[in-house]
Amino acid sequence: MARHSARVWLVDICGEISGIRELIKGADLATFASNWAMKRAVEHALLIVAEAAKHLPSEMKESQPNVPWQKIHGLGNLLRHEYRSIDPEVLWSIVTEHLDALDRAAAALLEKLEE
Numbered sequence: 001m002a003r004h005s006a007r008v009w010l011v012d013i014c015g016e017i018s019g020i021r022e023l024i025k026g027a028d029l030a031t032f033a034s035n036w037a038m039k040r041a042v043e044h045a046l047l048i049v050a051e052a053a054k055h056l057p058s059e060m061k062e063s064q065p066n067v068p069w070q071k072i073h074g075l076g077n078l079l080r081h082e083y084r085s086i087d088p089e090v091l092w093s094i095v096t097e098h099l100d101a102l103d104r105a106a107a108a109l110l111e112k113l114e115e
Helices: 006-024 029-034 036-055 058-062 069-081 088-114
Strands: none
Touching: 006 036, 006 088, 029 036, 029 088, 036 069, 036 088
């Protein structure tokens, strides 16, 4: 498999976050929890985010210390191995409360790369 650049991983993170936002627009927790396809799409997008984040160089992640990189990596492991026990409320919390900081950090890192 070809090795991707940090730019590609950051674009993937931003793209998946954008897709999640579009998908859940207008939804609430009850709608999300009861919609199998929406949950699966969000799980998959978060898995991609976690995988992309895992491949970012350490020095990039260290430059954004407010992002909980280890938790993002852990989320990827949960989604891969413990998918049966993922609580929709936890996923909803992640997408409604925690993605903004990651999106801002990824955008800032992208901007820095393009300078």
